[in-house]
Amino acid sequence: MDTPKIISNYHWHPILDAEQLTAKQRADIAYTDDCAPVFLYRGRAYAIDELYTTSFHHAPAWIREWDGYASDSYFSGIVVKFSGDRDAVQIGIYLS
DSSP: OOOOEEEOOOOEEEOEEGGGSOHHHHTTSSOOOTTOEEEEETTEEEEGGGSEESOSTTOOHHHHTSSEEEESSSSEEEEEEEOTTSSEEEEEEEEO
16 A cells, blocks of 8 residues: 555544443444543544554554554545543544
């Protein structure tokens, strides 16, 4: 895969507890643990523990600048970077 284009406004999005989600948002995640850390992006909920890490040693350089990712397809998905105290994330979209 060539180096994908990453689009982000680098705004911080708060990390929430799943109990703060609506029923519709909760349906986006694979479980309903009320203590699970989640974030909202473009109207969809993402559970932190459903992200893949970017720290594996074969990771391409472009993705190692981020802390985690979730794929939508082979060619697209989101990347996240955690704040220092891990109470917020910056989110980007990657496109190949």
